[in-house]
Amino acid sequence: MGLIGILVALALLIWLAYRGWSVLMVAPLAGLAAALIAGEPLLPHWTQTFMPGAARFVAQWFPIFLLGGLFGKLMDDSGSIASIANFLTERLGTKRTILSVVLASAIVTYGGVSVFVAFFVLVPMAQRMFEAADIPRRLMPATIGLGAFTFTMTALPGTPSVNNAIPMPYFGTTTFAAPGIGIIASAITLAFGLWWLARQETAARLAGEGFGAKAEVPSPIDQKLRDQATATGDFDTAELEHGERAESYPPFALAALPLVVVIVVNFLMALVVLPRLDFSFLSEPAWGGTTFNAVGGVWSVMLALAAANLTVILVNFRRMPNLMASLDAGANSAALPMLMIASLVGFGAIIAALPAFAQVRDAVLSIPGGPLISLTVAMNTLAALTGTASGGSAIALNALGAHFLSLANTYGIDPALMHRITVISAGTLDALPHNGTVLMLLQISKLTHAESYKDMIMTVIVGVVISLIAILFLGTFVGSF
Numbered sequence: 001m002g003l004i005g006i007l008v009a010l011a012l013l014i015w016l017a018y019r020g021w022s023v024l025m026v027a028p029l030a031g032l033a034a035a036l037i038a039g040e041p042l043l044p045h046w047t048q049t050f051m052p053g054a055a056r057f058v059a060q061w062f063p064i065f066l067l068g069g070l071f072g073k074l075m076d077d078s079g080s081i082a083s084i085a086n087f088l089t090e091r092l093g094t095k096r097t098i099l100s101v102v103l104a105s106a107i108v109t110y111g112g113v114s115v116f117v118a119f120f121v122l123v124p125m126a127q128r129m130f131e132a133a134d135i136p137r138r139l140m141p142a143t144i145g146l147g148a149f150t151f152t153m154t155a156l157p158g159t160p161s162v163n164n165a166i167p168m169p170y171f172g173t174t175t176f177a178a179p180g181i182g183i184i185a186s187a188i189t190l191a192f193g194l195w196w197l198a199r200q201e202t203a204a205r206l207a208g209e210g211f212g213a214k215a216e217v218p219s220p221i222d223q224k225l226r227d228q229a230t231a232t233g234d235f236d237t238a239e240l241e242h243g244e245r246a247e248s249y250p251p252f253a254l255a256a257l258p259l260v261v262v263i264v265v266n267f268l269m270a271l272v273v274l275p276r277l278d279f280s281f282l283s284e285p286a287w288g289g290t291t292f293n294a295v296g297g298v299w300s301v302m303l304a305l306a307a308a309n310l311t312v313i314l315v316n317f318r319r320m321p322n323l324m325a326s327l328d329a330g331a332n333s334a335a336l337p338m339l340m341i342a343s344l345v346g347f348g349a350i351i352a353a354l355p356a357f358a359q360v361r362d363a364v365l366s367i368p369g370g371p372l373i374s375l376t377v378a379m380n381t382l383a384a385l386t387g388t389a390s391g392g393s394a395i396a397l398n399a400l401g402a403h404f405l406s407l408a409n410t411y412g413i414d415p416a417l418m419h420r421i422t423v424i425s426a427g428t429l430d431a432l433p434h435n436g437t438v439l440m441l442l443q444i445s446k447l448t449h450a451e452s453y454k455d456m457i458m459t460v461i462v463g464v465v466i467s468l469i470a471i472l473f474l475g476t477f478v479g480s481f
Contacts, residue, residue, distance in 0.1 A: 001037055001356075002357075005034040013026055023344060024340060038355070040353075049349050053345050053349025061341075064162060068334065070330035070331060071258070071312070072114040075108070077246065078326075079250060081255075082121050083250050083251070083252055084255050085122060089101075102144075102197075105143075105144050105145075105147025107256070108121075108122075109149070109161075111259025112262045112304075119444050120444065127215070138447060138451045139200055140452070142193075142196075142197060144441060146197070150463065151464075151467075154424045155185040155424055157177070158175050158176050158263050160175060160301050163427060166393050166397065166423075167419040169295070173419040179481075181420050181471050181480060185420075188463070192467075215447075246320055250315065254316075258312045262307075263304070265300075265307045266301060270300035275292075275296065282295070345394045351395075351399070371413060375421055376468065376472065378425075379422055380426070383430035388435065392426050416480050421471070421472070428468055431461050
């Protein structure tokens with residue numbers, strides 16, 4: 001009955017979340033349903049299994065969610081995102097519209113800006129450019145998606161995304177894990193996506209299809225779609241709120257400076273500064289008996305985002321009319337996504353505690369092809385089921401992270417390679433139709449799944465799958481680099 005309980009719980013979680021029910025409520029409900037069917041005690045599982053699992057996630061990741069929320073809002077309210085987007089569009093022109101939109105999306109998200117904050121700047125910019133170049137408007141989501149939530153979220157070394165940070169404590173890695181593998185995966189994803197979009201643009205021109213009817217974007221958010229997106233843990237309605245926006249944009253160099261600070265400080269802290277300091281005292285009970293390898297990567301991202309926040313404030317202090325309002329809005333935007341994913345982790349903790357989970361674990365770990373293949377299958381499956389890369393990877397690693405690390409050591413696989421495979425795998429099938437990022441991008445663009453999702457499949461799923469296959473081959477026969 002335990003295995004049936006796990007399947008029922010997953011089905012309940014998916015169905016209710018897709019219908020817009022909050023994961024804060026659905027995750028414990030689904031977890032307790034699994035425990036009930038398995039004949040396990042309910043109250044102990046809620047307070048002694050679910051809550052510690054959720055609380056550990058909050059304790060570990062709250063600083064990154066908070067600093068990331070602040071950074072995204074400051075970059076938006078200061079006009080920095082718009083300045084970067086405008087600079088690229090002016091330099092590349094209408095003949096390279098698709099490339100300029102992809103690059104603008106990639107630069108701001110690789111620098112640590114939330115995709116939802118970026119969407120409200122990128123979509124109107126893309127519409128202006130697509131109209132001027134007479135490219136079908138239906139290609140906008142696939143173009144923005146390629147730059148905003150594929151390789152910059154999972155593959156590029158150093159990206160400060162939560163998805164790239166989650167594996168660090170489990171594998172003792174940093175956000176720069178397996179940089180060569182990550183760069184190759186990024187290049188494949190980008191090249192395939194640009195090829196597909198160019199092919200579609202050419203086909204549209206030959207068919208006489210132009211831009212189409214202009215829509216008023218960013219579109220007001222439909223409440224049902226907002227609920228569905230929020231339920232995945234990727235979106236918080238507070239992200240729609242702003243402080244007072246700057247009346248003028250900063251020059252491109254000043255606008256891009258905080259993004260450079262994120263990457264440079266993260267690199268220096270992760271690979272140069274912090275590893276040279278003595279943190280042996282962390283093994284003492286007062287500090288949780290941990291190691292630097294378990295926390296160093298998280299500290300590096302925290303310091304990078306903190307430095308970037310200070311940079312935004314310093315270069316835009318006189319430009320921002322109400323700094324306190326912007327900071328308040330940024331802090332508020334961090335809360336719900338963090339708690340949503342924490343709730344999913346709590347759900348996973350209950351599932352992992354059930355005796356029947358041993359069957360699931362053994363089935364995953366015994367998949368032919370070795371640890372890299374079983375890791376890929378586990379991440380893709382859970383990301384697809386939950387509709388969120390971060391939630392899927394957090395659940396899987398919380399339950400199986402120690403087993404995967406043990407297998408890596410047994411097979412002589414570099415944990416950095418396990419880290420990169422984990423992140424890219426989780427970011428593959430998470431972009432199914434019920435994914436919050438997909439729903440919100442389509443809604444903001446005032447387009448439908450029928451109009452745009454086919455091309456999104458190609459740029460944000462198929463291209464990533466191809467890159468994943470390539471790096472699995474490289475990782476198996478060449479190793480990590």
